[in-house]
Amino acid sequence: MDQSTRESHWAKTKGLMITTLIIWFIFSYLVHWFADSLNNATFLGFPLGFYMSAQGSLIIFVVLIFWFARRQHSIDVEHGAAEDD
Amino acid sequence: MSIIKGDFIDNLPKVYGLYTGGFVVFILLMAVLEQMGLGADTIGILFVAFTVLIYAAIGWLSRTMQVDAYYVAGRQVPAVFNGMATAADWMSGASFVALAGGIYFGGHGYMAFIVGWTGGYVLVASLMAPYLRKFGCYTVPDFIGTRYGGNLARFLAVLVLVIASFTYVTAQINATGTIAARALQIPFEVGVWFGLLGILLCSMLGGMRAVTWTQVAQYIVLIIAYVVPVVWMSNKQGFGLIPQFVYGDAIMRIGELETALGVGAKPATAVAGLKALTVPYYEAGTTFAAKWKFVTLVFCMMAGTASLPHILMRYFTTPSVKAARQSVAWSLFFIFLLYFTAPALATFTKLQLLDPTLATSIIGKSIAEVNALDWVQKWSAVKFLAIADANGDGILQVTEFFMRGDIVVLATPEIAGLPYVISGLVAAGGMAAAMSTADGLLLAIANALSHDLYYKIIDPKADTKTRLVVARVLLIFIGAAGAFVASLKLTSILGAVAWAFDFAMSGLFFPLVLGIWWKRANRPGAIAGMFFGLLAGTLYLYAVRWGGMEPWLYIDHLRFGVIGAAVSLVAMVVVSLATAEPDEETQRMVDEVRIPKGKTILDSTH
Numbered sequence: 001m002d003q004s005t006r007e008s009h010w011a012k013t014k015g016l017m018i019t020t021l022i023i024w025f026i027f028s029y030l031v032h033w034f035a036d037s038l039n040n041a042t043f044l045g046f047p048l049g050f051y052m053s054a055q056g057s058l059i060i061f062v063v064l065i066f067w068f069a070r071r072q073h074s075i076d077v078e079h080g081a082a083e084d085d
Numbered sequence: 086m087s088i089i090k091g092d093f094i095d096n097l098p099k100v101y102g103l104y105t106g107g108f109v110v111f112i113l114l115m116a117v118l119e120q121m122g123l124g125a126d127t128i129g130i131l132f133v134a135f136t137v138l139i140y141a142a143i144g145w146l147s148r149t150m151q152v153d154a155y156y157v158a159g160r161q162v163p164a165v166f167n168g169m170a171t172a173a174d175w176m177s178g179a180s181f182v183a184l185a186g187g188i189y190f191g192g193h194g195y196m197a198f199i200v201g202w203t204g205g206y207v208l209v210a211s212l213m214a215p216y217l218r219k220f221g222c223y224t225v226p227d228f229i230g231t232r233y234g235g236n237l238a239r240f241l242a243v244l245v246l247v248i249a250s251f252t253y254v255t256a257q258i259n260a261t262g263t264i265a266a267r268a269l270q271i272p273f274e275v276g277v278w279f280g281l282l283g284i285l286l287c288s289m290l291g292g293m294r295a296v297t298w299t300q301v302a303q304y305i306v307l308i309i310a311y312v313v314p315v316v317w318m319s320n321k322q323g324f325g326l327i328p329q330f331v332y333g334d335a336i337m338r339i340g341e342l343e344t345a346l347g348v349g350a351k352p353a354t355a356v357a358g359l360k361a362l363t364v365p366y367y368e369a370g371t372t373f374a375a376k377w378k379f380v381t382l383v384f385c386m387m388a389g390t391a392s393l394p395h396i397l398m399r400y401f402t403t404p405s406v407k408a409a410r411q412s413v414a415w416s417l418f419f420i421f422l423l424y425f426t427a428p429a430l431a432t433f434t435k436l437q438l439l440d441p442t443l444a445t446s447i448i449g450k451s452i453a454e455v456n457a458l459d460w461v462q463k464w465s466a467v468k469f470l471a472i473a474d475a476n477g478d479g480i481l482q483v484t485e486f487f488m489r490g491d492i493v494v495l496a497t498p499e500i501a502g503l504p505y506v507i508s509g510l511v512a513a514g515g516m517a518a519a520m521s522t523a524d525g526l527l528l529a530i531a532n533a534l535s536h537d538l539y540y541k542i543i544d545p546k547a548d549t550k551t552r553l554v555v556a557r558v559l560l561i562f563i564g565a566a567g568a569f570v571a572s573l574k575l576t577s578i579l580g581a582v583a584w585a586f587d588f589a590m591s592g593l594f595f596p597l598v599l600g601i602w603w604k605r606a607n608r609p610g611a612i613a614g615m616f617f618g619l620l621a622g623t624l625y626l627y628a629v630r631w632g633g634m635e636p637w638l639y640i641d642h643l644r645f646g647v648i649g650a651a652v653s654l655v656a657m658v659v660v661s662l663a664t665a666e667p668d669e670e671t672q673r674m675v676d677e678v679r680i681p682k683g684k685t686i687l688d689s690t691h
Contacts, residue, residue, distance in 0.1 A: 045333025
């Protein structure tokens with residue numbers, strides 16, 4: 001792999017990491033900081049603030065990691081950095 | 086040896102499909118025997134003995150004398166199965182037994198554990214697992230020792246690993262002891278050693294390979310054991326077969342009942358070790374202090390997750406970097422199945438006890454009537470619950486009913502009037518959860534001591550056979566030490582579990598992350614990061630827990646990792662920048678770690 005491909009691969013990898021962690025931050029901290037206000041709304045019959053901590057954030061984390069794994073793999077393939085299987 | 090070879094990997098879905106079918110048949114058989122009059126005690130014994138025997142058999146079949154099979158299961162565990170193994174590795178006796186009870190008593194504030202113990206996997210996937218897999222290390226200190234170089238860095242990583250994992254493992258052995266003692270009707274001190282025997286049978290002969298395949302088996306048992314009673318109960322209460330999505334109404338109803346019953350008042354009397362319900366269920370804190378406590382706890386559990394060696398080392402066993410990433414996603418999916426069921430279970434239990442329109446309710450009934458209930462008598466006898474008529478009116482108020490959180494999982498089948506076979510199943514599930522975590526932790530400690538301390542530092546010329554013998558002797562020795570500490574009953578289950586996360590993040594989080602993401606990080610920096618992080622965290626824990634210090638900014642003993650990790654980060658960055666940058670070879674190594682393609686940094690046998 002030449003140096004410029006390496007650099008572009010790492011730049012995209014870093015970008016994906018930052019995007020992933022921004023979403024992670026929102027659903028780990030931000031949403032729960034405002035749980036008391038969110039509880040005034042309901043979702044599927046749940047108080048929303050409680051729902052996010054019992055289920056909402058968790059579902060988003062699961063989907064986020066599956067999405068991350070797919071995105072990272074396509075970045076790897078694009079730069080010829082993926083493993084051969 | 087014949088079962089666990091190439092063929093076995095190809096046939097995994099079939100093998101575990103048959104196993105699951107066999108387990109379901111066993112449950113049905115027990116149900117039939119119960120109807121025919123088999124005693125509850127015998128059913129409990131059969132459930133625990135049968136499952137532990139199966140795990141031991143898998144451990145025996147997976148025995149090995151090859152280094153890479155012993156340390157990383159030969160790196161051939163497919164992503165989905167490694168996900169199940171990680172989920173079992175992760176979900177401890179505390180998750181299984183105490184989580185729902187914690188939610189029952191702690192309400193929204195306690196949900197920080199649920200968010201923290203799931204969201205941590207986002208950090209594992211994006212920052213750690215794929216890169217450590219590419220590195221090709223056997224243990225977490227193996228990465229630190231090779232990336233930064235030198236025995237001191239490796240030794241400090243071993244030290245943090247041992248402190249964090251040992252804190253954790255005593256709690257797990259304690260849990261296996263408690264469950265074995267109850268199910269097999271033996272004293273707790275004997276139960277602890279019985280639990281240890283089961284744990285060692287699973288791990289000693291086959292190391293990581295044996296632990297992997299028993300953990301998959303244990304995951305299947307524990308998830309069935311957790312979900313079946315909840316589904317059954319919800320169906321009985323008219324919430325349908327997928328209760329996790331429809332219990333919103335039950336939460337709202339609890340909110341109304343809590344107002345009517347005066348939840349929030351302090352009980353007039355106290356019972357040692359037991360709690361009365363005093364926290365409203367879904368209301369979230371409105372003050373800065375409450376919000377800050379929530380997010381700091383979430384942060385500690387997440388950073389701790391991403392630093393705990395027994396979790397990270399599971400991703401060393403996948404066939405590729407790509408599989409390691411997918412495997413993190415599967416791990417969280419399998420963990421999610423239990424974690425989104427726990428709040429549903431807590432909700433149903435609470436509704437059953439509080440709602441006067443349900444036959445199972447006890448609050449508001451006469452105390453004589455409640456005392457006559459079978460499950461109340463049974464669990465009072467072992468001091469898991471207590472009733473104190475503080476105002477002497479003969480009616481049970483919410484502040485007069487005390488219990489241990491564990492009851493929510495252990496006694497709910499009885500409260501709901503489910504057959505005893507369900508209680509036996511729950512005991513087997515709790516045993517599986519505690520054993521699988523204890524296995525992973527013991528192996529993490531023994532592997533670090535045998536590979537990093539003995540082979541890499543003390544005797545680099547040792548041959549394969551000696552290394553594997555040393556690994557096994559250490560396993561027995563550490564297990565025995567853990568069982569001994571557990572038999573002293575020094576800590577309650579959950580306090581110790583949270584500390585393990587704080588210790589791990591204090592010493593390892595930044596040295597691991599920066600080792601991959603910051604090329605400039607060097608040996609003196611990593612040494613400073615691990616040393617000062619661990620030191621600051623430990624001193625802070627001592628000061629707030631035993632030294633009588635007022636916690637700084639509400640960072641109490643459950644959250645001391647915030648202090649440890651912050652000190653670790655500052656020390657590591659400052660010292661790295663003040664000393665020479667790493668040599669070219671190390672920088673090239675970091676470049677290679679970032680690319681999935683190509684050979685691992687360390688050989689497959691090293």
